[in-house]
Amino acid sequence: xxxxxxxxxxxxxxxxxxxxxxxxxxxxxxxxxxxxxxxxxxxxxxxxxxxxxxxxxxxxxxxxxxxxxxxxxxxxxxxxxxxxxxxxxxxxxxxxxxxxxxxxxxxxxxxxxxxxxxxxxxxxxxxxxxxxxxxxxxxxxxxxxxxxxxxxxxxxxxxxxxxxxxxxxxxxxxxxxxxxxxxxxxxxxxxxxxxxxxxxxxxxxxxxxxxxxxxxxxxxxxxxxxxxxxxxxxxxxxxxxxxxxxxxxxxxxxxxxxxxxxxxxxxxxxxxxxxxxxxxxxxxxxxxxxxxxxxxxxxxxxxxxxxxxxxxxxxxxxxxxxxxxxxxxxxxxxxxxxxxxxxxxxxxxxxxxxxxxxxxxxxxxxxxxxxxxxxxxxxxxxxxxxxxxxxxxxxxxxxxxxxxxxxxxxxxxxxxxxxxxxxxxxxxxxxxxxxxxxxxxxxxxxxxxxxxxxxxxxxxxxxxxxxxxxxxxxxxxxxxxxxxxxxxxxxxxxxxxxxxxxxxxxxxxxxxxxxxxxxxxxxxxxxxxxxxxxxxxxxxxxxxxxxxxxxxxxxxxxxxxxxxxxxxxxxxxxxxxxxxxxxxxxxxxxxxxxxxxxxxxxxxxxxxxxxxxxxxxxxxxxxxxxxxxxxxxxxxxxxxxxxxxxxxxxxxxxxxxxxxxxxxxxxxxxxxxxxxxxxxxxxxxxxxxxxxxxxxxx
Numbered sequence: 287x288x289x290x291x292x293x294x295x296x297x298x299x300x301x302x303x304x305x306x307x308x309x310x311x312x313x314x315x316x317x318x319x320x321x322x323x324x325x326x327x328x329x330x331x332x333x334x335x336x337x338x339x340x341x342x343x344x345x346x347x348x349x350x351x352x353x354x355x356x357x358x359x360x361x362x363x364x365x366x367x368x369x370x371x372x373x374x375x376x377x378x379x380x381x382x383x384x385x386x387x388x389x390x391x392x393x394x395x396x397x398x399x400x401x402x403x404x405x406x407x408x409x410x411x412x413x414x415x416x417x418x419x420x421x422x423x424x425x426x427x428x429x430x431x432x433x434x435x436x437x438x439x440x441x442x443x444x445x446x447x448x449x450x451x452x453x454x455x456x457x458x459x460x461x462x463x464x465x466x467x468x469x470x471x472x473x474x475x476x477x478x479x480x481x482x483x484x485x486x487x488x489x490x491x492x493x494x495x496x497x498x499x500x501x502x503x504x505x506x507x508x509x510x511x512x513x514x515x516x517x518x519x520x521x522x523x524x525x526x527x528x529x530x531x532x533x534x535x536x537x538x539x540x541x542x543x544x545x546x547x548x549x550x551x552x553x554x555x556x557x558x559x560x561x562x563x564x565x566x567x568x569x570x571x572x573x574x575x576x577x578x579x580x581x582x583x584x585x586x587x588x589x590x591x592x593x594x595x596x597x598x599x600x601x602x603x604x605x606x607x608x609x610x611x612x613x614x615x616x617x618x619x620x621x622x623x624x625x626x627x628x629x630x631x632x633x634x635x636x637x638x639x640x641x642x643x644x645x646x647x648x649x650x651x652x653x654x655x656x657x658x659x660x661x662x663x664x665x666x667x668x669x670x671x672x673x674x675x676x677x678x679x680x681x682x683x684x685x686x687x688x689x690x691x692x693x694x695x696x697x698x699x700x701x702x703x704x705x706x707x708x709x710x711x712x713x714x715x716x717x718x719x720x721x722x723x724x725x726x727x728x729x730x731x732x733x734x735x736x737x738x739x740x741x742x743x744x745x746x747x748x749x750x751x752x753x754x755x756x757x758x759x760x761x762x763x764x765x766x767x768x769x770x771x772x773x774x775x776x777x778x779x780x781x782x783x784x785x786x787x788x789x790x791x792x793x794x795x796x797x798x799x800x801x802x803x804x805x806x807x808x809x810x811x812x813x814x815x816x817x818x819x820x821x822x823x824x825x826x827x828x829x830x831x832x833x834x835x836x837x838x839x840x841x842x843x844x845x846x847x848x849x850x851x852x853x854x855x856x857x858x859x860x861x862x863x864x865x866x867x868x869x870x871x872x873x874x875x876x877x878x879x880x881x882x883x884x885x886x887x888x889x890x891x892x893x894x895x896x897x898x899x900x901x902x903x904x905x906x907x908x909x910x911x912x913x914x915x916x917x918x919x920x921x922x923x924x925x926x927x928x929x930x931x932x933x934x935x936x937x938x939x940x941x942x943x944x945x946x947x948x949x950x951x952x953x954x955x956x957x958x959x960x961x962x963x964x965x966x967x968x969x970x971x972x973x974x975x976x977x978x979x980x981x982x983x984x
């Protein structure tokens with residue numbers, strides 16, 4: 287009978303005897319289509335739609351065993367196959383299938399290897415024991431060739447199995463149930479269960495047509511025999527056999543491998559997407575990514591060697607404590623933090639301490655400005671009339687320069703305060719960032735305590751942080767300095783501060799580190815306040831030996847030198863009748879005298895103008911021109927530069943400096959200032975002179 291698949295038109299040859307009126311369900315091996323063949327006056331094929339019940343029946347379909355002689359067996363449970371192997375009803379070369387299209391030898395299935403090993407051991411034992419060999423023959427398994435043993439003729443000769451069929455099986459094989467097996471009943475050996483093996487020491491009842499079953503001693507049963515149970519709570523077959531329940535796919539082994547590979551992608555693709563998302567997060571925001579990694583796993587990034595080297599260099603500059611060294615320390619430590627991508631709390635905390643130290647020094651300068659301003663206010667009050675009346679014109683002339691000096695000091699004070707504020711803001715940002723990277727890092731915690739000392743002066747707040755830092759690193763010299771500097775702010779605690787500062791200096795020496803100069807300087811300042819100038823001088827000299835450019839130490843040491851008696855003020859010369867009394871008058875007279883070549887008298891007129899209007903740019907420049915005319919070139923340069931500090935774009939002062947440098951032979955500086963004049967005043971009155979000199983000097 288020729289049968290054609292209605293989906294892919296593949297043609298099969300089917301035996302007529304297998305087709306019944308109820309129909310036989312077959313599966314196309316090419317496209318996997320299920321259809322029924324019914325016996326009618328003509329062959330009719332119709333598609334099979336698996337409903338819920340049909341799908342369940344398909345999943346519950348039996349496994350089939352095809353023996354070498356063509357006999358077909360059927361089973362549902364794995365335990366049945368295990369018993370058949372032990373009972374030798376099936377052998378390694380027998381094949382297994384569920385759909386009837388693809389077959390696999392039992393000997394290639396790893397899960398059945400242990401049961402075949404049991405059979406092999408039993409055969410080996412039977413080869414030396416004729417009684418066991420007879421038992422094996424009774425069980426229906428082949429035995430190893432040996433000397434025949436007389437067991438007595440059976441009442442009925444066993445059936446001879448038919449020779450293996452040489453006709454190839456059809457491509458579409460109908461499902462065969464246990465009731466459709468062709469194995470003769472008389473040739474089927476009895477089933478031996480696990481209970482039968484356990485009770486094998488009891489004699490077995492003989493059956494007609496078979497010899498009596500020999501008794502197998504319990505000790506002869508191999509210990510590696512796996513227990514054969516009647517039922518199993520697990521799956522009916524191992525996963526490695528492959529599932530043939532899915533009738534929508536081909537039974538081909540390669541197709542199964544493809545199907546399993548496709549299933550793997552359901553797990554691989556989500557993992558790849560997650561990894562891609564994590565990688566994108568790291569590329570877009572590495573800082574936040576590593577922060578989360580640190581918090582989850584405690585993983586710390588390795589600090590680059592260049593970052594460590596820059597930190598060490600910056601810390602060495604920091605310890606020297608002078609203004610120039612602190613600037614170098616900031617540069618190196620900022621480079622260290624940049625190289626470490628903001629993940630180096632030690633460098634960040636040290637850089638914060640440098641900013642706090644600079645702000646502390648600037649605060650002391652602010653105090654000096656305040657004292658000078660207060661002294662100027664006192665001078666003004668001394669010139670004011672006691673009765674509150676307006677001062678005389680003569681006193682007004684004296685008050686005016688004092689007032690101008692006070693305004694200049696106030697402006698300087700504001701600039702210093704602004705610098706200190708910026709340093710403290712930078713320190714605060716660095717401390718917060720460092721503690722965000724590692725909240726338990728010691729150096730940022732110490733820097734925060736020092737920041738609060740300078741910012742607030744509240745010892746209670748500072749003490750809380752000091753206690754936390756002491757728990758991490760007790761006996762740290764720099765931490766002791768912060769504590770002592772807090773006491774040094776209070777006049778009643780100066781003795782305590784002096785002892786603690788001296789202890790910090792000693793601890794630093796014992797640690798093998800360079801001098802802790804900022805502790806020595808603070809100790810010298812405290813000793814001066816305690817009226818111990820000799821001890822203060824010793825500390826300041828030690829500072830200058832370790833850091834020769836420490837300007838604040840020089841200034842403090844100079845303040846301890848004996849003061850020279852001030853010379854008596856010069857007697858005021860009586861004014862010549864007809865002399866000017868205003869700034870404008872003196873400036874007009876000075877310029878007139880300068881044009882006549884009376885440079886010395888012009889200088890006196892410029893000085894009189896400066897008494898009325900101190901630091902006036904025109905008067906300062908006029909004095910420089912007078913010295914230039916008199917041949918005092920270096921003195922002229924100094925006066926010109928004083929004028930340029932007041933106004934960097936004042937053309938007469940710029941051209942005056944250029945001329946002075948040219949006269950003393952410094953062509954590089956002369957060229958620089960001639961070019962500067964052209965940049966500031968390209969169309970100025972001295973532009974041709976400046977351009978000619980630029981061309982000559984180049």
